[in-house]
Amino acid sequence: MSTDAMRRTQRGAGTAHAVTIEEVAAAAGVSRSTVSRVVNGSTAVSPEALESVTRAINELNYVPNRAARSLASQKTHAIALIVPEDTTRFFGDPFFAAIVSGINSRLSRSDYVLNLFIASDDPGDKTTSYVRSGAVDGAIVVSHHTSDTFIDRIASVVPVVYGGRPVRERERDYYVDVDNVRGAYDATVYLIESGRRRIATITGPRDMPAGVDRLQGYRDALAAWDLDEIAVEDGNFTADGGADAMRRVLATGAQPDAVFVASDLMARGVLTVLTAEGLRVPDDVAIIGFDDSPVATSVTPQLTTMRQPSFAQGERMATVLLDLLAGRHPRHVTILETELVIRESV
Amino acid sequence: MSTDAMRRTQRGAGTAHAVTIEEVAAAAGVSRSTVSRVVNGSTAVSPEALESVTRAINELNYVPNRAARSLASQKTHAIALIVPEDTTRFFGDPFFAAIVSGINSRLSRSDYVLNLFIASDDPGDKTTSYVRSGAVDGAIVVSHHTSDTFIDRIASVVPVVYGGRPVRERERDYYVDVDNVRGAYDATVYLIESGRRRIATITGPRDMPAGVDRLQGYRDALAAWDLDEIAVEDGNFTADGGADAMRRVLATGAQPDAVFVASDLMARGVLTVLTAEGLRVPDDVAIIGFDDSPVATSVTPQLTTMRQPSFAQGERMATVLLDLLAGRHPRHVTILETELVIRESV
């Protein structure tokens, strides 16, 4: 280690003067340009230069300044994950955990970093101005509601990839979705084939495509078998909302023998209510969920559910965005398949 | 809206040329400096200038470029939250949700943004170089383990506030902790006063101060009452870990009549095991948890637990860091009190 580097190391917290490219250049006996080439992996550098620059970088502990770099190059190597929900919702639903893991997994093989915005706790609309200030190269938006108009102002500035069909789908939109209609259809059919005829559903919010599409699948299945809708209630994609919705269903006197619940989290709430009412699952009422998130196996009886590949969806969204940023031309729409997971609740 | 602004609005996604301070200055008929003053809220601007600049900004939809701004000012107005855990752990424990909410709550009243790093899924050590590249003005570190040495390299570059006593505490460290020793002591005493004498404990990881301190409190209480340690097992602060630990306790033949579990999440696992073994809670074995997180009320019986103010801890950490960044001199150490919450498990 050079004396320079040693002196630097000895300084106190937060005081360290950051090493600049200029100092590295001086130490290596080359110009700024050459250092820059090395840092950015250009091939047009002689082995000797590469060697001395690399050594200087290590000795001085050089890390390029991000602000300077993105000002000059007009790229930030950062992408935003925008979740228009509040913190409670975000942390309460394992779906988001899987999405974030998937995105991280893809990003860790790139030189991009992820900036997370839980945007509903955001009074001043910091998220929008952050993105519009050029702080990220692109954005991923999940859990998009009809009312989330700020997304449009983001999409006019950087490329956006949506998780799930956007609320107002346009030709040029990029998104990665699960085949919700099909999944809900199959789930409902499974209930029917198990002999149930009085099938209710607890839906997600109707201002979200996932809520709408899963309801559609349920309806298609009932129609195909010529069955009536016993009850349809919105459970808001939360456990408590699911419980409330189930209470409403019961209050109507509908007496379902099965319920298709559009998320596992809501199904947990449903289960609680049913059990409290003395109804046995699946004997009296069968339940099928949607997600196959960890909650599916954390309840008793364990949930039969329609698995959606959320981790893969996260990975795929990241891949599409990275392709876009690299100037490639990914497909606009990717639809992932769901899969029935049979456990104990049907 | 000016024709300029209209033209801009009509451009396609990701194509929009960003408005610069120069264009705003031209439109407002003033110099860059004046626009900068207005943007930064300087008082030294005439009412007329303020008015015309403000209008120009709105018309052109100007948002200052973050990279340029931080390059010039040497501040980023961003802080990092660094969590040396993996994604599963991060999303699985409601403690983090509360911490993040608290931080966000404080930050939303400032002009800082939060960058979250779930640092254990980070092979290339991007977190460290991100911070060292000058991307943030300061950092908050929670869930610090003995092995997390990369934190030192971060703390040498920006001010750091720790959530919980740092693993190797130094005079100059700033941190916000809960009185874990006291909380654990009181919890254990509550068990003793309820008539239990064979008290086991499920601990957090011993490489984390919270794990160590809560064990200490348990031991202090037993010592004060001259009671023996029936069993001490590490539950790793997870539900599954807690379950495994409880199985180990039972396997020793210890036959506890109570167990102090160092987190609610672990207590859930403990409860599952006890119930599966046909042991009644609290009749056969009493359980007291730690946290008072949402899981405490989501299990049956609901957990008696030692509440720790995690949201407040998050807020406080943010406040301390903001004070530091503003050049103020906050206290180095803040200790928050815990509170016994009596429910059904003791």
Place this chain on the structure above:
DNA sequence: CTGAAAGCGCTAACAT
């Protein structure tokens, strides 16, 4: 293969 030079968009003295 390498260096010189011109910015990227903004802030912050310094003048006026």
Place this chain on the structure above:
DNA sequence: ATGTTAGCGCTTTCAG
């Protein structure tokens, strides 16, 4: 109160 002037640290032509 406002404008002028230097940079902030880096990338990127452009020459050579």
